[in-house]
Amino acid sequence: MISPRSGKSARKRHERALALAFTLPSLVLFVMFMIVPIFGALYLSFTKWSGAGAIKYIGISNYTNLLHNRDFWISFRNSVILIVLHLGFQLTSALFFSYLLYRTKPGMRFFRSVFFLPSVISATAIGVMFSLLFNADLGPINFVLHELGLHDWALPWLSNKTTALLVVSFIIIWQFIGYHVVIILAGMKAIPEEIIESAIIDGSNTVVLFFRIVYPLIKDMLQVSLIFMVTGCLKAFDHSYVMTMGGPGVSSSFLAVFMYKQAYSRQKLGLGSAAGLVILLLAFLCTRVINWMFYHKDEESVT
Amino acid sequence: MIRKENRKKLYSGGLALGMMMTAAFGMSAAAEEIPTIRFAHQDTASSEGMQVIVDALDGYIASVADRYIVEQEVVAGDDLKTKIATDMASENLPDIMWYWGAASDAGNMIDADLLITVDEFFEASEKLSRESFKAPLWDQTTVNGKNYCLPVDNLESNWVVNKTILNELGIEMPKTYNELIAVSDQINEAGYIPLAMGCKGGNPGHWWVDQIYWQYEGAREELLDISESWNVDTENFRKALQVVSDLKEANCLPQDTIANGDWGPYWALFTEGKALFSWSWAGGIAGIGDGFEWELCDMLKVDETNADTSNLSEPYCGAGLMINKKSFEDEAKRAAIVDFVEWYCGPEFQAITFINDGVVPTLVDCDYDVSLVDPVVQEVVSRNSTREGVLTHMAAIPNASVWADYQSGLDEFIAGTMTIDEYVDYVQNSLESNRE
Numbered sequence: 001m002i003s004p005r006s007g008k009s010a011r012k013r014h015e016r017a018l019a020l021a022f023t024l025p026s027l028v029l030f031v032m033f034m035i036v037p038i039f040g041a042l043y044l045s046f047t048k049w050s051g052a053g054a055i056k057y058i059g060i061s062n063y064t065n066l067l068h069n070r071d072f073w074i075s076f077r078n079s080v081i082l083i084v085l086h087l088g089f090q091l092t093s094a095l096f097f098s099y100l101l102y103r104t105k106p107g108m109r110f111f112r113s114v115f116f117l118p119s120v121i122s123a124t125a126i127g128v129m130f131s132l133l134f135n136a137d138l139g140p141i142n143f144v145l146h147e148l149g150l151h152d153w154a155l156p157w158l159s160n161k162t163t164a165l166l167v168v169s170f171i172i173i174w175q176f177i178g179y180h181v182v183i184i185l186a187g188m189k190a191i192p193e194e195i196i197e198s199a200i201i202d203g204s205n206t207v208v209l210f211f212r213i214v215y216p217l218i219k220d221m222l223q224v225s226l227i228f229m230v231t232g233c234l235k236a237f238d239h240s241y242v243m244t245m246g247g248p249g250v251s252s253s254f255l256a257v258f259m260y261k262q263a264y265s266r267q268k269l270g271l272g273s274a275a276g277l278v279i280l281l282l283a284f285l286c287t288r289v290i291n292w293m294f295y296h297k298d299e300e301s302v303t
Numbered sequence: 304m305i306r307k308e309n310r311k312k313l314y315s316g317g318l319a320l321g322m323m324m325t326a327a328f329g330m331s332a333a334a335e336e337i338p339t340i341r342f343a344h345q346d347t348a349s350s351e352g353m354q355v356i357v358d359a360l361d362g363y364i365a366s367v368a369d370r371y372i373v374e375q376e377v378v379a380g381d382d383l384k385t386k387i388a389t390d391m392a393s394e395n396l397p398d399i400m401w402y403w404g405a406a407s408d409a410g411n412m413i414d415a416d417l418l419i420t421v422d423e424f425f426e427a428s429e430k431l432s433r434e435s436f437k438a439p440l441w442d443q444t445t446v447n448g449k450n451y452c453l454p455v456d457n458l459e460s461n462w463v464v465n466k467t468i469l470n471e472l473g474i475e476m477p478k479t480y481n482e483l484i485a486v487s488d489q490i491n492e493a494g495y496i497p498l499a500m501g502c503k504g505g506n507p508g509h510w511w512v513d514q515i516y517w518q519y520e521g522a523r524e525e526l527l528d529i530s531e532s533w534n535v536d537t538e539n540f541r542k543a544l545q546v547v548s549d550l551k552e553a554n555c556l557p558q559d560t561i562a563n564g565d566w567g568p569y570w571a572l573f574t575e576g577k578a579l580f581s582w583s584w585a586g587g588i589a590g591i592g593d594g595f596e597w598e599l600c601d602m603l604k605v606d607e608t609n610a611d612t613s614n615l616s617e618p619y620c621g622a623g624l625m626i627n628k629k630s631f632e633d634e635a636k637r638a639a640i641v642d643f644v645e646w647y648c649g650p651e652f653q654a655i656t657f658i659n660d661g662v663v664p665t666l667v668d669c670d671y672d673v674s675l676v677d678p679v680v681q682e683v684v685s686r687n688s689t690r691e692g693v694l695t696h697m698a699a700i701p702n703a704s705v706w707a708d709y710q711s712g713l714d715e716f717i718a719g720t721m722t723i724d725e726y727v728d729y730v731q732n733s734l735e736s737n738r739e
Contacts, residue, residue, distance in 0.1 A: 050703075051392040053415030136559035137496060137572060156559035159718035164561065244561050245504045249715035261711075264385045266704035267411050269392060 038280065044273035051269050062274035071250045072275065075258035082169050082233040082254060090173045090229060094180035095222075099210055101181065102188040112185060115178035123175070127242030130171050134158055158244050161251035168240050168252045175239075176232070180225045187221030188214060223294045230286045234279050255279050338635045339372040340643065343387065344401035345379045352586075352659035359655045363646055371639035381504070384408065391417070398630035398640055399647075403622045404444030404452025405698045406530070407706035412625075413446050419628045421450045427637065430645045436665050440620045443698045453648050455656075456622035457663040458584045460510075461683045462602045467595040468495050468579050479604040480515075480546055483580070484553040490579055497555040499578035502717040503564025505710025509696060511582060512713065514602050514617055516543035517693040518610035526694050530701040533734045535709075536727050544716065544723045546605055551719055560717045584619075585683040586661030599682060616687035620665060621698060624648060700734075708733035 045063070048056045066072045097115060101108050118126070134157040136142050142154040157163045191214065199213050237256040240246050246253030246261065253261070256279060263272025348354040364373040376397055378386045383402070390396050396417060402409060412418050425432050433441075436454055444452040469476055472493055477483040483497050490497045502508025516522050519539035529535060550556055557563040563572060573581035576595045582602065591597060601612045624644055630636050646652060654671035656662040661680040664671070673681070700706045712729045715721035721729070 049392075050411035050414075051388050052411045052417055131562055131568075134559075135562040135568070137557045137563055138575070138577065139562070156562075156718075158562040159559045159720070161720050245711075245714070247503065247561055247711065247714040248718040248720045249711055251715075251720065261707065264388050265707040267388065268704060 038277075041273040041276050044270050045277050047270045049269045050267040058270070062271045065271060066274055066278065071253070072258055074250045075246075075253045075255050078165055078251075078253060079234055079236070079255045081165065082172070082236060083230055085169050086173060086229050086233055087226075090177055090180060091222075091226065093173075093177050094184055094225065097177065098181045098184040098188060099214065101185055102214070103206065112182065115181045117178065118175045119179040121175070123238030124242050126171060126175055127239045130167070130239075131158065131243050134167055158252075159248055161248060164244050164248065164252040168243055171243075172233075172236055172239050176229075180229065183225045183228070184218060184221050187218035191217045219294060223290060226290050227287050230290065231283045234283050234286070255282075337369070337371055338639050339374060340399060340630070340636055340639050341374045341376055341397040342399045342401075342643065343376040343378070343383065343390070343397040345377065345383050346401075347377055347379050349379070350660075355659045356656055359652060360647075363652075367639075367642065371636075371642070373639075373643060387412075396627050396629075398627050398636060399644060400625045400627070401455070401622065402452070402625050404446075404450070404454070404625065405621050406446045406701045407697055407703055409451060409625065410446065410701065410703060413451055417628055418451045419626050419631045421453055423631070424453065424626060424641070424644065427631075427641050428645055431648060435667060437667055439692070440665055442694075443619070443621045444623070452621075452623040452625050453644065454620045454623040454665045455648055455653070455662070457620040457665045458586075458618065458661075459663055459680075459683050459687045460582060460584050460617050460619070461588060461686065462580060462582045462600050463573065463588055463591070463597055464600045465495075465573070465576060465579050465595055465597050467576065467597070468493075470596070476600070477580075477603065478601075479606045480550060480555075481606045483555055483603060484549065487553045487555050491554050494577075496557050496572055496578040497580065498550065499563070499569050499572035499581035500556055500717075501560045501562075501564035501569035502714050503561050503568075505713050506565050507569060507582070508560070508564065508713050508717050509710060510617060510619075512543060512547060513695045514582075514615070514693055515546050515605055516540055517615070518605040518608040518612070519543065520608065523694065526696065526699040529696070529699040533701075533738050534731070535696070535700075535734065536731045541723055541727060542607070543605075544726065547717060548723060551717070556717070560719075561714060564714065582617075584661065585663070585680045588683060589661055589677040589679040591679075599686065614690050615693060616690040617693040617695075618687065619695075623665075702734075702737045704737045705730070705733045 044055075046057060046059060048058045048061070101111055101115075104111070133139050133141055136154065136156040136159070141157070145151070145154040155163050157167050195213060195217075196209065199209050204212065233254070235256045236254045237260065240252050240254055240257050241260070244252045246257040250258065255275065259272050259275035259279065262268045262275055346353065346357055346360060348357045360375075364375070367373070376386070387396070387400060387402060391412060396412075406413070409418070421433065431453075437457075440454045440457065441450050444450055444454065464476060468490070472486075472489055474486050474489065477486060487497050500508065500511050516526075516539060519542055522539045522543075525537050525539060557569070557572060557578075563569045570581065570583055570587055572578045573583075574591050574594075580600075580603070588599070602615055602617075604610060604612045624647060626640060626644065631640060648666075650664070650666055650669040653662075653664040653666055653669050657664050657669075657671055657680075658675045658677075661677065661683075663684055696709060697706065700709060709730050712721060712726050716723070716726040
């Protein structure tokens, strides 16, 4: 006779086996294509290798090289600027538009799709399209500025060190606003209707409703959005590479562009791997900081 | 005694085992008989002419399918370099590659002894020899005195002038850079660009800068000496950069040389009728169309030099087929590789690429129906047949990293965000730090 206790443990074993069976394929793929390459890159980051011939161990030289590399620090600075611009414009715009959609009942689905549309278009296509728009000699933007008599505003957008970075950053911000709108809107839609109705009955206006009711209840979604945003900035590549190849020089280059150029254009796989690991480390640190900020604030509000 | 249901299991198991063994033996037998070779290249059906070329390639591959299988790995543009770098790092290099043969691109494969020399190939080939190819073409891909690249990508280039703009503005055609600077304001005021030239990722700016540099006496020797001296910081090079800087200052170039850089955008300025002068490959020139009046012309002369630009052209034959040494040493693949390369570099396919894409035959003997070749391409080839060819920094710089810095810095310099001193120092520092 089987005791109820042993039946329970058998069921548990069965459930564990089942869970393992379902998890195993993705776990194997994750280890093979994410974890193993990370260790591969870690190994390469201590070597000098062009991709062919003997691999030469050079200790931490690639990391000290990065510390003294002008292009690395410009790319690092550009990535930080991109993050700041994302926080300043993308996050606030996404919050604004998602709240607008949340409070707009008719046509909400249509506008949600419209906002989301740019984020499904390939970054290459977006890059080519904006290169043409911002082309100072043929593009419509400068044409309109000249027609309006704003000749001083008609700049060589992609050949100027400052404007090239801002244009590329603006396009990345614009393209993915809709992506974050969808995430944040999902959080807003999860708020029970009764809470909103009670607040309105109690006399809350739209601004109070947002800051006192909606914002505290969508913090989890904001946290997710913020992590995607910051890590996305750290690995930003396509737009910069397609529009300016990170140029002029490295003035619109981000860390991922720097990494790619070192590994492939300059055939320095060790230095490229070291840059890749720095990006990974920064992404990990930023994620931890964001998680800590949200966790810390939650703790404070509980006490 | 075996029970009925077990007997069934036994039969089906035996049958499955038999099928697997047959398949395994069959496959190994087929593998022994028909080798498979991998061919990486960048021929895509991007135009009507290229469609004909791709069809010819596919047709030949289909025709030899009973002897060997060719797996095509097609990656267009400079992304092919990324693909080959990845293949190389993962020890998965294709058997045959269409690739750039100068040290700045193939240097690491050559240093790592991954490629055979063309002479090793010629020893195995009955149809091709070193003498089959036009002798001057070998210079552009000579690395440490040897050649690893069978030249096939042979391009002729020329300058073009928009005569409609000249007529509209009532100006004489400038023959020198100073003459161009003198009429620059007039051209700009009319809404045109004096010279359609850009620079993104070094293209096409680096070709143009070398056309200026070459005109200074001694530039040729300086270029040929770079692989020995590891020095680009010469008076001539600085003078050439000064010409570029003066042209930039006089608004002779597009405002935005990055947005108008790379092969498509800068050329669009000319083909759209927006620029007075430009320069391109024969195939590009053949596609200008008849939207405005234009003609071929000599490259502009640098005023302070004695160069005769009516005797100068800038050809390019820096790319072709390279063969993986390991694959070539594999007896099972060797015959297939030789046959395929003989066909790809042979007269039949070269005639097809000439007629349909303006790629000039590299073989000494290559018959084709002249009437099928675009008249513009014919004219460019004919004009340049006796001219001196400009050598480029791309062929002279001995290291990929330095070449990447040269191109990246040139983007900055032509965009006007780097001075001559800064640019020369940047490239020179790169040369020194990469010298081993």
